[in-house]
Amino acid sequence: MRGLSRNSLAAVEERFNAVAGSADLGRLAEDLFAIADLLDREHGLRRALSDPSRPAAQKAQVVRGLLDGKVVEAALATAEAAVEAKWSRSGDLADALEQLGVVAAAAEAEANRKLDEVEDELFRFGRIVAGSSELRRALTDAAAPEEGKRQLLRDLLGSRVAPTTLRLITQLVAHPRGRSLEVGLEEYARLVAQQRQRLVAVVRSAVELSEEQKRRLTAWLRTSYGRDVHVNVEVDPRVLGGFSVRIGDEIIDTTIVGRIEEVRRRLAG
Incomplete structure (x- = not known):
C-alpha cells in the first residue's frame, strides 16, 4: 500500500491493537478473513464502503447493521475503523482487513509459543508446492470446489502442522485474491515474521x-x-x-x- 492507504492502514491497526487483546485471536482472524472475502465478492458494497465522499459514520453504521452478531466484537470494531478510513483504491480496504487477519493469526501462534513453527511450516509448504505440479494444480484449479480443496489440505496437513498454519494456508487456497499460491505464502510469512519485527x-x-x-x-x-x-x-x-x-x-x-x-x-x- 502507498500514500493515503498506508496511513489509513496504520490508523486501523491502532484500533485493531486496542480491541484484539481481549478477543479469541483465532476467531478474530477467521472473521476478518470472512469480511475481506465478503468485500471481494460484493463489488458494489466494497465501492460504497470505500467511497470517500460518503460520511464515515454512515459507512460504519452500514457495517454494523450487516455484521453485528455475526462476527466477534473486535472484528466488527476493526471493520468499522476500516470503512471510516480513506483508501487510495477500493481494493485496499479488503487488503487491510485480510492483512490484519494474518496479524491476528500470528498473534495467536505467538501466544501459543508456535510462531517459529508457523514460519517454518509456511516456508516448507511453499517448497512442497513448488516441487509438485500435481499438488499445485489441485490447490489452484479455479473450477475445483472450495470444500474439496479444504478437505485436501486437512488430509495433507491435519495434525502435522500448527492450527495457525492450517488456517493461513486454507485461507490462501480458498481465497487467493488474484495472487499465486507461492506469492501468497511469501506475503503471509512476511506478516507472521513481523509479529516479532x-x-x-x-x-x-x-x-x-x-x-x-x-x-x-x-x-x-x-x-x-x-x-x-x-x-x-x-x-x-x-x-x-x-x-x-x-x-x-x-x-x-x-x-x-x-x-x-x-x-x-x-x-x-
Missing part, C-alpha cells in the same frame, strides 16, 4: 545446514542487520558450494555458481 532470510545451500550452522548464521545476520532474523534453508544441489542468503531484495551470494557468474559479468563488462 523479524526479517526473513531464505538461505540456498547445496546441503542441509546443521543446527549449529544455522545458529551461527542467524547470529551473524542478526549482528549485520541489527534485527532478529528468521532463517529458512532451501537445499539446492545446483549451488555447488557455499550458500546464498536473500533478505527482501538483497542477496548475499557466496556460492561457487555466484562467483562464476560474477567473473563472467566482469569479463563481459
Whole structure:
C-alpha cells in the first residue's frame, strides 16, 4: 500500500491493537478473513464502503447493521475503523482487513509459543508446492470446489502442522485474491515474521545446514542487520558450494555458481 492507504492502514491497526487483546485471536482472524472475502465478492458494497465522499459514520453504521452478531466484537470494531478510513483504491480496504487477519493469526501462534513453527511450516509448504505440479494444480484449479480443496489440505496437513498454519494456508487456497499460491505464502510469512519485527532470510545451500550452522548464521545476520532474523534453508544441489542468503531484495551470494557468474559479468563488462 502507498500514500493515503498506508496511513489509513496504520490508523486501523491502532484500533485493531486496542480491541484484539481481549478477543479469541483465532476467531478474530477467521472473521476478518470472512469480511475481506465478503468485500471481494460484493463489488458494489466494497465501492460504497470505500467511497470517500460518503460520511464515515454512515459507512460504519452500514457495517454494523450487516455484521453485528455475526462476527466477534473486535472484528466488527476493526471493520468499522476500516470503512471510516480513506483508501487510495477500493481494493485496499479488503487488503487491510485480510492483512490484519494474518496479524491476528500470528498473534495467536505467538501466544501459543508456535510462531517459529508457523514460519517454518509456511516456508516448507511453499517448497512442497513448488516441487509438485500435481499438488499445485489441485490447490489452484479455479473450477475445483472450495470444500474439496479444504478437505485436501486437512488430509495433507491435519495434525502435522500448527492450527495457525492450517488456517493461513486454507485461507490462501480458498481465497487467493488474484495472487499465486507461492506469492501468497511469501506475503503471509512476511506478516507472521513481523509479529516479532523479524526479517526473513531464505538461505540456498547445496546441503542441509546443521543446527549449529544455522545458529551461527542467524547470529551473524542478526549482528549485520541489527534485527532478529528468521532463517529458512532451501537445499539446492545446483549451488555447488557455499550458500546464498536473500533478505527482501538483497542477496548475499557466496556460492561457487555466484562467483562464476560474477567473473563472467566482469569479463563481459
